[in-house]
Amino acid sequence: MPDQIASAADWRSTLSSNAVVVADFYADWCGPCKMIAPHFESLATKYAKPRKIAFVKVNVDTQGEVSQQYGVRAMPTFLILHNGSVIKTIQGANPPALTSAVEAAVKLAGPGAVSGSSFSSGGHRLGGTPAGGQRVGTGQTVARPISWGINQWINAILNFLGLYFVSLFSLDPYKAAENSRYNKKNPPPQAGSATGPGGKPAGRATFKTLNDLGSE
Numbered sequence: 515m516p517d518q519i520a521s522a523a524d525w526r527s528t529l530s531s532n533a534v535v536v537a538d539f540y541a542d543w544c545g546p547c548k549m550i551a552p553h554f555e556s557l558a559t560k561y562a563k564p565r566k567i568a569f570v571k572v573n574v575d576t577q578g579e580v581s582q583q584y585g586v587r588a589m590p591t592f593l594i595l596h597n598g599s600v601i602k603t604i605q606g607a608n609p610p611a612l613t614s615a616v617e618a619a620v621k622l623a624g625p626g627a628v629s630g631s632s633f634s635s636g637g638h639r640l641g642g643t644p645a646g647g648q649r650v651g652t653g654q655t656v657a658r659p660i661s662w663g664i665n666q667w668i669n670a671i672l673n674f675l676g677l678y679f680v681s682l683f684s685l686d687p688y689k690a691a692e693n694s695r696y697n698k699k700n701p702p703p704q705a706g707s708a709t710g711p712g713g714k715p716a717g718r719a720t721f722k723t724l725n726d727l728g729s730e
Contacts (some may be wrong), residue, residue: 516558516569522579525572532568533623535595536616539572539581544589546607553609554592557616566623594619 516538531534538554540547558569574581574589584593594609594615595601601622603614643717 515555516562516571517568519572519577519580522577525577525580527568528570529595531596533597534567534619535593536567536569536619537572537593537595538570539574539586539589539591539593541574541589547590550590550607550609550612553612557613560617561620563604563623567620596622621637652722 517528519528521536536557538547538551540551554569554571561567562569572580574586586593588605590605590607592602592604592612592615593600594604596619602619604611604615
């Protein structure tokens with residue numbers, strides 16, 4: 515809630531103890547003053563900060579000295595002062611203009627004057643590790659890609675060359691590459707077993723003797 519200025523000394527004390535002062539010069543008989551009063555109170559609730567930003571109300575009928583000092587003639591009149599000097603004057607009940615002026619003045623009060631949440635964390639690296647190095651949460655750090663050794667490179671080159679030459683010297687290159695033992699999709703042949711094209715068991719080899727050849 516805004517503070518009520520009770521005297522000229524109270525006014526001077528308010529100016530000297532706050533970086534920014536937002537003053538509402540009003541009169542009890544002023545209809546527009548009553549209309550904008552709730553809006554002024556909401557701004558005070560949102561932005562007022564002890565020893566930084568003060569919202570005060572000045573009754574022009576009881577605080578004539580303060581009103582005359584600033585030449586207040588119309589009500590309501592809002593004065594925004596920074597370090598004791600007037601930086602903005604708003605005459606009349608104009609909520610958008612008052613809000614805009616207050617938001618601009620709040621920035622002059624220095625760090626910590628703006629209300630709302632502030633982000634003070636140093637940030638987090640991928641995997642839940644903060645910038646300071648301490649691990650937080652249950653996330654896992656991103657693993658580095660596994661580097662290939664010399665054996666992996668040799669095997670990859672041999673597989674490529676094997677597929678290339680099998681396809682090159684075959685009547686059906688696609689089929690030959692598909693059935694080649696260099697194709698990683700084909701399971702490696704087990705010891706003691708022979709497979710034919712397409713992974714089918716190879717037939718048993720037949721041997722003919724001289725007698726068989728003579729009888730044919």
